[in-house]
Amino acid sequence: MAVLNFFESLGYLYDEGVVEIDGIWHFFSSCILPWYTAGRREIGIWQDYDENLYNLLDKLYNAVREVECRKHSSDSAVHAISPQAVHDFLLEESDVAGDGSAAARVT
Numbered sequence: 001m002a003v004l005n006f007f008e009s010l011g012y013l014y015d016e017g018v019v020e021i022d023g024i025w026h027f028f029s030s031c032i033l034p035w036y037t038a039g040r041r042e043i044g045i046w047q048d049y050d051e052n053l054y055n056l057l058d059k060l061y062n063a064v065r066e067v068e069c070r071k072h073s074s075d076s077a078v079h080a081i082s083p084q085a086v087h088d089f090l091l092e093e094s095d096v097a098g099d100g101s102a103a104a105r106v107t
Contacts, residue, residue: 004054033065033077
């Protein structure tokens with residue numbers, strides 16, 4: 001949840017107008033889109049408990065996804081949020097050794 005908490009903080013900065021969405025998209029879209037997609041179920045559980053939790057992350061995700069759709073040649077964000085794309089992203093994120101060994105452990 002630490003990654004999602006970071007993106008919630010970034011969502012606060014976006015909501016306050018401290019950072020612009022194009023800058024966030026440029027530096028963070030490749031992480032925000034799959035992390036949010038992967039964590040959406042847990043985010044929903046937390047929001048069932050308190051509707052204010054991660055509401056700025058929701059807003060940030062939607063804004064980043066909108067920019068992604070506008071800027072990507074496919075006019076879509078599916079390349080970053082499809083189940084296979086999220087799976088591959090999380091495998092890469094979990095490869096702390098940097099040698100592909102995380103992917104080799106998945107059968």
